[in-house]
Amino acid sequence: MKKSIFNIVTTVITLLTLVSCEKFLETSPIDSITSKNYYETEEQLNKALGGVYQILARIYADGFQGVMGLDADEGFYNRSQQTTGISVNLVTTTDTKISTTWSALYSGIERANLLLENLNKPSMNEKNRNVIRGEALFLRAYYYYLLVTHWGDVPLVLESNKSVSDVHKVRASSVEIYEQIIRDMTVAEELVKPVTEMTNAGKVNKSAVRGILARVCLQMAGEPLKDESKYEQAKYWAEKVVDDGYHALNPDYKQVFVNLIQDKYDLKESIWEVEFYGNTNDSYNASGRVGINNGITYYGSNNEEWGYCYGFVAVNPTLYYSYGKGDLRRDWAIGRYSLSSDYTPVVTYFAALPSKQDASSHTVGKFRREYELSREKTQNGNSTNFPILRFSDVLLMFAEADVQASKSAPSEKAIEALNKVRRRAYGKMLTHKELVDTLILNQAGTGYKRIPDIRIIGGGGSQAKAVFRSMTSAGGLSDFVIVNKGSAYTSVPTVEVGNLWKAQTNYQVGDTVAYLKNLYAVNVAGISTNTPPTHTSGGVTIGARFLRVGDAVNMTATITNLNNVNADATINQVLSYQNFMKLIKAERSRELSFEGCRKRDLVRWGDYLDAMQQSYIDLQGISRSWLGRAGQNTTERDVLWPIPSSETTTNILMTQNKGW
Structure with missing residues (x-):
C-alpha cells in the first residue's frame, strides 16, 4: 500500500528514542500512544520530543551521507555497475531513497505538530515547557528547510492530521515555506537553552539555531529565490555566533572528527550533531552508518581494529588537487590509503602527488572506523555522530554574507573570519608546530x-x-x-x-x-x-x-x-568582491567536504549545473570514467528532486516539479 505524508493516523504515533548513558535521549521506546492519554507529564513531553529528534537519525543514518548526491561534485558513487538512481543523478519519481526521506520529514513534522498542540496539557515548570516548545519549533522548521531545498514548493502543514482521509494538500510556495521557517526559528532562538548550558551537541541550542538561520537566509538570498535582502540577515545571525565569545575552532582539524567518532563533545567547534548509538546488535538499535557508507573501503569481516566499510563515495581528483601545499585538511578529509580485504589488512598508501587515475581511487577519510572505541565493529551500524553545523561553517557563512551584502571588498572582520579557518587548516593553531x-x-x-x-x-x-x-x-x-x-x-x-x-x-x-x-x-x-x-x-x-x-x-x-607559514588570504584574494567570493567557494569545499553542504552551496551560487557537467569532463581519460555518470546525467531539473509518485497518486492536489 502506497504511503502519503498525510495518511498518518494522528491518534497513534511511534516514538523511537535513542539510547545512551552519554547521549541525551531516553532509553525506552514508547509504542502506540495516543494524544488523548499521553502528553500528561513533563516526562512524556520530553519523550515525545525525543520522537521528533529521532527523525534526524532516520534521515542522516544512511543516504544523506553522500549516496543521495549531497556532495555534488566532491564525490561520486563508487560502483561501476550503478547506472540509474539518485546516486548517479538519473532519478525516477519512484526512487525509494527519495520517497522514504520525504515521508520521514513529514513524519517529523507531524510529531512536532502533535507535541506543540499538546504542550500545555501537563502542569510543569514554564521555563522547561518553553525549551521544549523552542526545540520542537526549530526541528519542524529544519525539516521544512530540508524539504524546500530539495523539493521546492511543498505542502505547509502546521497542524496535526485530524483525519486519515485528509490527504489532499496544495503546495505552498517556497517563499511561504522559507518565511515560516524563519518565523519558527526566530521564536525558537529565544526559547532554547544557550550553548553554555548544554552538555552535548545532539540537543538544539541557541548557537545551533542562529547558525542554521544564517544558512537558511543565505539559501534564500541565492538561487532560485534571489532575495538578496537576506544577506544582511544571514550576516546578523552568523555574527551573533561569532561574537558570542564561546565558540572557537578546535586547534586540530583531525580531532574534530575523532571526537565525532568517539562521542567526545566539543561544543565550541561542533555546534549541532546527529547522534547515533551502538550497532545493529544492540537491544535498541539507534545506530547509523557514518564511516560505514562514506569511509575508506574495507571488506574484511569482524576485524576489531578497522571495521567494515562499503566505500560508497569516491573522491573527485579536482577536490584533491584543490588543497594547497601544507593544507593539513586534505590528508584527513580524503583517505590516503587503501585496505585489502584480509582479516589483517594490508595498508597501501597512495602517492603524495597522484595521477588523476590514482586520485580517483581515494575515498572519504573523515570518518575512519579504526578510531571507533568499540571492539565490535559491525557491518551495518555504528555510533559515529554526523555534523550538521560546525563553527568553521559559521565563520565562512559570516564572511560570505558580509561580502555578498555589500558586493564590494570584504570587511576586515570578514577577512579575519576566513583567515581563522585557513590558519587552522595550515596548522597555525597547533601547540607543537x-x-x-x-x-x-x-x-x-x-x-x-x-x-x-x-x-x-x-x-x-x-x-x-x-x-x-x-x-x-x-x-x-x-x-x-x-x-x-x-x-x-x-x-x-x-x-x-x-x-x-x-x-x-x-x-x-x-x-x-x-x-x-x-x-x-x-x-x-x-x-x-x-x-x-x-x-x-x-x-x-x-x-x-x-x-x-x-x-x-x-x-x-x-x-x-x-609559525613561519603564511596561511592568510593574499592581498589579491581580498582585493575585490569577486576574488573573495572565489576564495570563499573554494574554502567551503575544502573545509566542509563530505558533510552534506556542497550541493546546496552550488545551487544557491547558481553553479550546480556547470560544476556537475565539468566534473564529468574532468573524469574523462581514466579507466574509472564511470565515476562521471552523475555529472553526465545532470540537467537543470536536478537542482530539485521529483515529488515521490507515492505522494502524487495519493494527493490529487499535488503537482510535479518541472522536468519530471
Whole structure:
C-alpha cells in the first residue's frame, strides 16, 4: 500500500528514542500512544520530543551521507555497475531513497505538530515547557528547510492530521515555506537553552539555531529565490555566533572528527550533531552508518581494529588537487590509503602527488572506523555522530554574507573570519608546530628483496612516519610518501632505512643489513663480531657472514616550523568582491567536504549545473570514467528532486516539479 505524508493516523504515533548513558535521549521506546492519554507529564513531553529528534537519525543514518548526491561534485558513487538512481543523478519519481526521506520529514513534522498542540496539557515548570516548545519549533522548521531545498514548493502543514482521509494538500510556495521557517526559528532562538548550558551537541541550542538561520537566509538570498535582502540577515545571525565569545575552532582539524567518532563533545567547534548509538546488535538499535557508507573501503569481516566499510563515495581528483601545499585538511578529509580485504589488512598508501587515475581511487577519510572505541565493529551500524553545523561553517557563512551584502571588498572582520579557518587548516593553531617537511632520497639503493621500513628518529620530535610504496626490478627504492609529519622537531631527525648492522647481534640467513653505503645479506648465520662489514664481496670468517648484495638506501630529512607559514588570504584574494567570493567557494569545499553542504552551496551560487557537467569532463581519460555518470546525467531539473509518485497518486492536489 502506497504511503502519503498525510495518511498518518494522528491518534497513534511511534516514538523511537535513542539510547545512551552519554547521549541525551531516553532509553525506552514508547509504542502506540495516543494524544488523548499521553502528553500528561513533563516526562512524556520530553519523550515525545525525543520522537521528533529521532527523525534526524532516520534521515542522516544512511543516504544523506553522500549516496543521495549531497556532495555534488566532491564525490561520486563508487560502483561501476550503478547506472540509474539518485546516486548517479538519473532519478525516477519512484526512487525509494527519495520517497522514504520525504515521508520521514513529514513524519517529523507531524510529531512536532502533535507535541506543540499538546504542550500545555501537563502542569510543569514554564521555563522547561518553553525549551521544549523552542526545540520542537526549530526541528519542524529544519525539516521544512530540508524539504524546500530539495523539493521546492511543498505542502505547509502546521497542524496535526485530524483525519486519515485528509490527504489532499496544495503546495505552498517556497517563499511561504522559507518565511515560516524563519518565523519558527526566530521564536525558537529565544526559547532554547544557550550553548553554555548544554552538555552535548545532539540537543538544539541557541548557537545551533542562529547558525542554521544564517544558512537558511543565505539559501534564500541565492538561487532560485534571489532575495538578496537576506544577506544582511544571514550576516546578523552568523555574527551573533561569532561574537558570542564561546565558540572557537578546535586547534586540530583531525580531532574534530575523532571526537565525532568517539562521542567526545566539543561544543565550541561542533555546534549541532546527529547522534547515533551502538550497532545493529544492540537491544535498541539507534545506530547509523557514518564511516560505514562514506569511509575508506574495507571488506574484511569482524576485524576489531578497522571495521567494515562499503566505500560508497569516491573522491573527485579536482577536490584533491584543490588543497594547497601544507593544507593539513586534505590528508584527513580524503583517505590516503587503501585496505585489502584480509582479516589483517594490508595498508597501501597512495602517492603524495597522484595521477588523476590514482586520485580517483581515494575515498572519504573523515570518518575512519579504526578510531571507533568499540571492539565490535559491525557491518551495518555504528555510533559515529554526523555534523550538521560546525563553527568553521559559521565563520565562512559570516564572511560570505558580509561580502555578498555589500558586493564590494570584504570587511576586515570578514577577512579575519576566513583567515581563522585557513590558519587552522595550515596548522597555525597547533601547540607543537615543528614538523618534518620533506625527505630527500640521496641514494635509491639496489639489491633489496622486500620493501624496508623507514624510521625517523631523534630531533626532539615524534610520530613522523614515512613508507616506501614500491620497489624497482633492481631492488631499489624511490617511490615513498610521508604518512605523518609528526611534531615538536627542534632539530633535523635521522632517517634510517631497513635494518642497520649492529655488533654482537644474532643474524639468520636471509637477513639484510645496511652499513654506510652498502647493503649486505647474511649467508651464514651467527653472531656478528665488533667489526662491521666493509668489504665488497665475501665476509668475515667467524660468526655471521655477510655478503654485499647492493647499495644501501640513504635518506635525509628537512624540518619546518608552521609559525613561519603564511596561511592568510593574499592581498589579491581580498582585493575585490569577486576574488573573495572565489576564495570563499573554494574554502567551503575544502573545509566542509563530505558533510552534506556542497550541493546546496552550488545551487544557491547558481553553479550546480556547470560544476556537475565539468566534473564529468574532468573524469574523462581514466579507466574509472564511470565515476562521471552523475555529472553526465545532470540537467537543470536536478537542482530539485521529483515529488515521490507515492505522494502524487495519493494527493490529487499535488503537482510535479518541472522536468519530471
